[in-house]
Amino acid sequence: MNWEFLLRMVVAGTCGALIGYERTSRQKEAGLKTHFLVAIGSCLIMLVSQHGFSDVNDVKGISLDPSRIAAQVVSGIGFLGAGTIIVQRQAVRGLTTAAGLWTTSGIGLAVGGGMYEIAFGATALVLIALELLSRVTVFVPKTVRLTILVEDNSTGIRGIMEAIERAGIKVSNYHINFIRPSENKHLTIEMMVKKLSCSPVLLADIQSLSSVKSVALNEPS
Numbered sequence: 001m002n003w004e005f006l007l008r009m010v011v012a013g014t015c016g017a018l019i020g021y022e023r024t025s026r027q028k029e030a031g032l033k034t035h036f037l038v039a040i041g042s043c044l045i046m047l048v049s050q051h052g053f054s055d056v057n058d059v060k061g062i063s064l065d066p067s068r069i070a071a072q073v074v075s076g077i078g079f080l081g082a083g084t085i086i087v088q089r090q091a092v093r094g095l096t097t098a099a100g101l102w103t104t105s106g107i108g109l110a111v112g113g114g115m116y117e118i119a120f121g122a123t124a125l126v127l128i129a130l131e132l133l134s135r136v137t138v139f140v141p142k143t144v145r146l147t148i149l150v151e152d153n154s155t156g157i158r159g160i161m162e163a164i165e166r167a168g169i170k171v172s173n174y175h176i177n178f179i180r181p182s183e184n185k186h187l188t189i190e191m192m193v194k195k196l197s198c199s200p201v202l203l204a205d206i207q208s209l210s211s212v213k214s215v216a217l218n219e220p221s
Contacts, residue, residue, distance in 0.1 A: 005047050012043035012111035015123040016104045022130050028097045030084045038080065038101055039108040046070045046112025070109055077105040100126065148189045148206060149213040159209045160189065167202045169193050186213065 016039025017032055024031030049069035081098030103126055110119040148160060157176075174191030207215050 005051075008047065008111050008114065009040050009043050011116065011119065012039040012108040015039055015107050015111065015119055018123055019100055019104055019107075019126050019130075022127060023097055023100060028084075029094060030080070030097045030101055034080070035101065035104050038077065038104045039111075042073050042077075042105040042108025043112035045073050046109045050113065070112075073105050073109060074102075077102055096130070100130070144193060145218045146191050146193050147216040147218065149215075150187050150189060150209075151211040151213070157187070157189065159211065160206055163202065163205045163209070164193075167199070167205075169202070 013036050016035040016037075020030070020032035020035030023035065049067070080101050084094040084097045084101065103122065107119050107122050107126075110122065150157060150160065174189060177188045177190070203215055203217065206212055
């Protein structure tokens with residue numbers, strides 16, 4: 001069975017590498033090597049869980065549950081997923097990669113259990129989801145971060161809000177930071193708005209306000 005076990009780890013690593021290659025091509029934090037190792041590690045743990053205690057299976061009074069060790073992979077892989085998730089300025093990155101790692105561990109467990117068809121099918125579904133759904137989301141209105149540097153006075157903030165209201169823009173969330181560059185007092189206003197609604201006319205309208213120092217529009221990182 002040793003050659004069969006080795007084949008299972010090779011198959012698991014291949015499935016993980018396919019998913020990891022897609023993540024690497026998109027410049028994600030966890031890429032080919034990480035997914036490759038997760039798949040092989042999960043497969044190895046499943047093999048140990050199923051066959052590593054065969055020498056004591058026949059001992060009287062000892063009862064083993066081969067699913068217990070493998071079950072810990074599902075929860076234990078969370079530390080890798082958490083490491084790929086980054087929260088930065090109200091934007092969350094890495095959720096898809098974290099979910100991919102979690103699924104890859106499941107694929108490794110399936111191969112370790114000899115369920116080749118299920119593992120290949122899951123790999124294909126993951127790749128289809130990552131590729132096709134990424135293209136579908138192109139048609140979904142994107143949210144961008146509108147950053148405005150304004151003088152520290154309520155009049156300036158009110159003028160900005162009035163300009164946004166006139167444009168009919170709905171602000172999903174925003175926050176205001178107080179900063180002190182040298183002796184001057186300023187505020188930065190950051191808000192998440194729909195990209196299509198941020199027309200050049202609106203940006204020019206905001207920039208024309210006397211209290212506004214700068215306006216920037218950025219994609220969430």
